[in-house]
Structure formats: structure tokens, C-alpha cells
Amino acid sequence: xxxxxxxxxxxxxxxxxxxxxxxxxxxxxxxxxxxxxxxxxxxxxxxxxxxxxxxxxxxxxxxxxxxxxxxxxxxxxxxxxxxxxxxxxxxxxxxxxxxxxxxxxxxxxxxxxxxxxxxxxxxxxxxxxxxxxxxxxxxxxxxxxxxxxxxxxxxxxxxxxxxxxxxxxxxxxxxxxxxxxxxxxxxxxxxxxxxxxxxxxxxxxxxxxxxxxxxxxxxxxxxxxxxxxxxxxx
Amino acid sequence: xxxxxxxxxxxxxxxxxxxxxxxxxxxxxxxxxxxxxxxxxxxxxxxxxxxxxxxxxxxxxxxxxxxxxxxxxxxxxxxxxxxxxxxxxxxxxxxxxxxxxxxxxxxxxxxxxxxxxxxxxxxxxxxxxxxxxxxxxxxxxxxxxxxxxxxxxxxxxxxxxxxxxxxxxxxxxxxxxxxxxxxxxxxxxxxxxxxxxxxxxxxxxxxxxxxxxxxxxxxxxxxxxxxxxxxxxxxxxxxxxxxxx
Numbered sequence: 001x002x003x004x005x006x007x008x009x010x011x012x013x014x015x016x017x018x019x020x021x022x023x024x025x026x027x028x029x030x031x032x033x034x035x036x037x038x039x040x041x042x043x044x045x046x047x048x049x050x051x052x053x054x055x056x057x058x059x060x061x062x063x064x065x066x067x068x069x070x071x072x073x074x075x076x077x078x079x080x081x082x083x084x085x086x087x088x089x090x091x092x093x094x095x096x097x098x099x100x101x102x103x104x105x106x107x108x109x110x111x112x113x114x115x116x117x118x119x120x121x122x123x124x125x126x127x128x129x130x131x132x133x134x135x136x137x138x139x140x141x142x143x144x145x146x147x148x149x150x151x152x153x154x155x156x157x158x159x160x161x162x163x164x165x166x167x168x169x170x171x172x173x174x175x176x177x178x179x180x181x182x183x184x185x186x187x188x189x190x191x192x193x194x195x196x197x198x199x200x201x202x203x204x205x206x207x208x209x210x211x212x213x214x215x216x217x218x219x220x221x222x223x224x225x226x227x228x229x230x231x232x233x234x
Numbered sequence: 235x236x237x238x239x240x241x242x243x244x245x246x247x248x249x250x251x252x253x254x255x256x257x258x259x260x261x262x263x264x265x266x267x268x269x270x271x272x273x274x275x276x277x278x279x280x281x282x283x284x285x286x287x288x289x290x291x292x293x294x295x296x297x298x299x300x301x302x303x304x305x306x307x308x309x310x311x312x313x314x315x316x317x318x319x320x321x322x323x324x325x326x327x328x329x330x331x332x333x334x335x336x337x338x339x340x341x342x343x344x345x346x347x348x349x350x351x352x353x354x355x356x357x358x359x360x361x362x363x364x365x366x367x368x369x370x371x372x373x374x375x376x377x378x379x380x381x382x383x384x385x386x387x388x389x390x391x392x393x394x395x396x397x398x399x400x401x402x403x404x405x406x407x408x409x410x411x412x413x414x415x416x417x418x419x420x421x422x423x424x425x426x427x428x429x430x431x432x433x434x435x436x437x438x439x440x441x442x443x444x445x446x447x448x449x450x451x452x453x454x455x456x457x458x459x460x461x462x463x464x465x466x467x468x469x470x471x472x473x474x475x476x477x478x479x
Contacts, residue, residue: 132296133326137342137390138316147338151329233329234372 003201010202011209022203026210029187032100032174033167036107037115040163043108044115045156049145051116052123053131066120069113078176081106085177098179103187106173111163118159123148154229157222165215243308245317245393246272246425248293253302255288255449262288264449265302272393275426277440277457279433281472284446286429287398293427294320294396315343319392323399325383327371332358335371336386343390357389358382361415377408384415388424395419397428401435413439433476437461445469 014022051062083089085097085105096102126148134144149156171189178185180194188207195204248270255263263285270276270293278286291297292304310317327335336354345353358367361381366374371382380400387395397416401409409432416439420426430436436443436457443460445453447468455465464470 130326132291132320133322135296136294136316136320136322137339139342140313143342147328154329232373233370 007201007205011206014202014206015210019206022206022210024183025186025188025191025207026214028100028185029168029189029211030214032103032187033107033164035104036111036167037160037164039104039108040112040115041160044112044163045119045149046145047112048116048119048121049123049149050142052120053127053141053145053148063117063120066113066117070117072110072113074110074170074172075176077106077110078173081109081173081177097177098181098185100178100185102177103174103185106177107167107170110170110173111167114166115159115163118162119149119156122152122155122159126152154226154233157226161219161222164218168211168215244272245306245308245310246270247307248394249303249305249307250293251303251305253292253299253304255285255292255297256300261449263292263299266449266451267302268444268451268454270394270425270427272425274441275420275428275439276442276444277436278427278429278444278446279431279436279472280446281475283448285449286446289446290320290396290398290427290429294318296320315345316390317392318394318396319387319390320396320398321380321383321387321400323402325379327374327379327382329370329372331368332363332371332374332382332385333367335382336389339386340389353389354385357385360388360418361385362411375408377404377411380404380408380412381415384412384419388415388419392424394425394427397426397430399429399431402431409435433461433473445472447472 048066051059051066081102082097084091085094085102086092087097096105123145127144130144130148130151134147139147169189171193174180174185174187175190175193178187178190180186180190186194188211192204192207192211195201195207250269251267253263253266254261266289278289280286288297292299295304295310328338330338333351333354336357337350340350340353341347355364355367358364361384363378363381363385366378366382371379374382384400395416400416401412404412413435416426416428426439428439430439440457442454442456444451445455445460445464445466445468447466452466453460453464453469460469461473464473
């Protein structure tokens with residue numbers, strides 16, 4: 001049997017046996033990335049919607065910068081957060097470096113622009129249709145932004161997923177600020193990178209399979225929710 | 235003084251003086267002066283591009299005039315609940331139930347939370363949509379959506395209701411239903427200002443006609459007089475073109 005086949009079989013064993021080490025890594029990954037997504041939504045959705053319904057000087061520049069920030073290199077964000085949180089850094093006193101909190105911070109910075117930029121686009125398109133009606137009812141700008149976010153909730157699911165996908169899949173930022181410490185800050189992507197370089201292909205492969213499955217399941221669930229809801233609510 | 239505070243002064247009359255609305259140098263509304271009084275149903279007619287919808291939006295405050303003044307008898311205070319409503323050609327409803335759409339408008343108008351559902355239900359009842367209260371608003375038929383939009387406007391008890399070709403996309407049955415509701419709102423004391431392309435509708439629903447042509451208010455007359463004997467050549471021509479009989 002080829003080494004790949006053997007590795008795949010062993011990986012299946014690990015997954016099926018719910019290997020505690022593996023489970024710990026998976027759970028930490030989910031905890032970090034889901035927290036980062038939640039924080040990004042709290043900041044990014046209202047930010048994107050507010051920009052969508054506002055007109056101010058320099059708005060175009062803001063939109064361009066926001067769109068550009070979607071492509072932030074993960075290692076650069078990792079480095080920046082590292083500098084902020086390192087002992088000598090401005091936030092060094094918090095002692096957050098090499099903790100899951102640092103990883104959450106880095107991923108939040110990474111995906112907030114994605115959530116904000118994409119929701120800005122979606123809300124702005126809808127704003128064209130809703131503007132006169134909402135203004136006629138006497139809705140203020142911020143109120144309109146919130147109303148639109150809720151009205152577009154099914155479309156925003158896809159955006160939130162894009163953010164989660166980016167967070168769960170990135171390795172550059174979490175490895176720098178987390179340090180890939182066994183049992184503390186090791187997540188799926190950093191573990192895959194490490195195990196591959198060590199030659200422990202079964203664990204790497206097993207993690208890879210789980211990562212793919214999680215992303216696939218989430219997307220499938222979101223798709224079903226979106227389709228059903230759109231058929232129901234129009 | 236105290237009585238004025240208890241019963242706020244009426245919004246109407248609305249006075250437009252020398253109102254101009256220009257887009258890229260072209261005067262879409264050209265020096266329109268008019269006073270809209272409470273009570274009567276005012277119908278705005280005119281050929282395409284005459285500026286009818288723009289005039290309605292200027293009155294409702296959705297557009298600001300390039301020059302001239304638009305003044306209500308008692309201006310709405312910024313931030314205070316609106317005392318006028320508008321129904322658009324294509325109703326814009328939110329992705330929630332018909333009832334929730336109306337409750338939302340009441341929330342924006344700062345109606346007490348405890349009253350919203352009841353008032354929304356009453357409004358739906360008045361437009362004959364009780365059965366569809368829990369239905370998602372956006373999947374209703376075009377006519378039903380427009381009735382929800384009217385119910386939403388009615389729930390707010392506006393002093394003035396602006397309508398911009400509310401039946402342009404509807405079949406005769408739905409049109410009839412909308413006209414019934416507009417008539418009922420008027421009977422309940424709301425001033426009606428409506429743009430329509432349907433001259434039969436203008437006759438059925440209107441008390442007076444404003445005839446707009448190339449951004450100018452060329453004629454203002456009672457419905458009877460306007461259709462019997464238009465004063466301007468443009469209006470006569472317009473009626474001839476629009477009425478095939």
C-alpha cells in the first residue's frame with residue numbers, strides 16, 4: 001500500500017476513534033475562529049452597513065481601502081499583532097502573546113475587513129431599493145443600516161461564512177501570535193503545517209479531512225438555510 | 235398656548251413658491267408655485283417626463299429643491315415622527331410578515347410598543363388582509379403588497395398621503411381595491427395627493443387636477459372642468475392623446 005493510502009487509513013482511525021489530542025486541536029480551532037467571526041460581525045456588519053447608507057467626503061477612499069484590506073497578508077497581521085502584544089510592545093503588559101486570545105485578536109483583524117467590505121456591498125445594493133421608503137417612514141441613517149442588515153440576513157450568512165472560511169483556513173497569523181504550543185495554541189492549520197514537516201502524515205491528513213469536512217458542512221447548512229428562508233420570505 | 239400643545243397645528247396647507255428642481259442644468263421642475271389645502275383629493279397628471287413624481291418627492295421631502303421654498307403650515311420637527319406618508323409605484327416591503335412590516339413603521343414613528351400589534355392588525359383589517367397578517371410580505375401578490383403598503387401608511391394616521399402611480403403595475407381588480415382603500419382613507423380625514431397615468435382613475439378619485447407639462451404647472455382645475463374643458467392647449471392635446479374615445 002502506498003504511503004499516502006496508509007496515512008489516509010491511519011487518519012481515518014484517528015478521526016473515527018475521536019483521538020483526544022485530535023479533538024482538542026479541533027475544538028480549539030473552532031473556538032478561536034468562531035470567536036473571531038463573532039467579533040468581526042459585531043464590528044464589521046454595522047460598519048459595512050453604515051458606510052453603505054452614508055455619504056461623506058472621502059467615502060470612496062474608505063471603500064477602496066476597506067476592499068484592499070480584504071487581501072491583508074496573514075503573516076503581516078500576525079507580525080503586527082505580535083509586535084503589539086510582545087513584552088516590549090504597547091499591549092505587552094496584558095501577557096496575551098502565545099495565548100488563544102492573541103489568535104482571536106489576529107483573526108478578528110484579518111476578517112473584519114472581509115465582513116465589512118462584503119456587507120457594505122450587499123447593503124449598498126439594497127439601499128438603492130429601500131432608501132426612499134425608509135426615509136419616507138422617517139428612519140434615520142443608523143436605524144436604516146440596522147434595518148437593512150436584518151432584512152438581508154440571509155444574504156449576509158454567506159459573508160459570515162466567507163469570514164469563517166478565511167479564519168479557519170489561515171495559518172500565517174495564528175502561528176506567529178499563537179506559537180503552535182502543544183495543548184495550548186495548537187490549532188488545525190498550525191498542526192497540519194507542523195506534522196507535515198515532521199513527517200507525521202496521518203495526523204496531518206486526519207486534521208485536513210476534518211477541516212475540510214467542517215467547512216463543507218457549514219457551507220451546506222448555510223446554503224440550505226438561505227435557500228429555504230429565501231423561498232419563504234422572498 | 236396649551237391647547238396648541240395638546241393638538242398640534244395642522245401640517246396643511248403646504249405652500250410651494252417658485253420651486254425649481256434642476257438636474258445637470260435641466261429644470262425637471264420649473265418655477266412651480268402652489269398651495270395644497272387640507273380636505274380635497276389632488277391628482278397630478280401630465281405626460282411622461284413632466285416631473286410629476288419629482289414634484290411629489292419634493293413635497294414629501296425626499297428631494298430638496300434647487301431653489302424656491304416648500305413650507306408646511308406647521309413644519310415637522312427633525313427627528314419627530316412623520317405626519318405624512320407616501321405609497322410608491324413599487325411597494326418596498328421588508329422580509330418579515332405583513333403584520334411586522336406595519337409594526338416596524340409604527341416603531342419608527344415611536345408608537346408605544348404595546349399598541350403596535352393592535353394598530354397593525356386594525357390597519358390590515360381596513361385593507362381586507364386580516365387573513366394574510368402572518369404571511370411573509372415579500373411573497374404576496376403585487377396587489378396584496380400594495381395593500382400592505384397602504385395599510386402601513388394608514389396605520390401611521392398621516393395628515394397627508396402621497397401616492398406615486400400606486401396602481402401602475404396592477405390588474406383592474408387590484409386597482410379597484412387600492413382605489414377603495416384610498417377613498418376610505420380620504421373619508422377618514424387624510425389629504426390625498428396622487429400622481430396617476432390612469433385618467434379614469436383621476437376622474438374616479440380626484441377632486442382637483444394639477445396638470446404638469448415639462449416641469450411647469452400649466453393648469454389647476456376641478457376634475458369636472460379639466461376633463462370637460464381644459465384651459466391650456468397642452469392639456470387639451472394631452473387629453474386627446476390619452477383618451478382614445
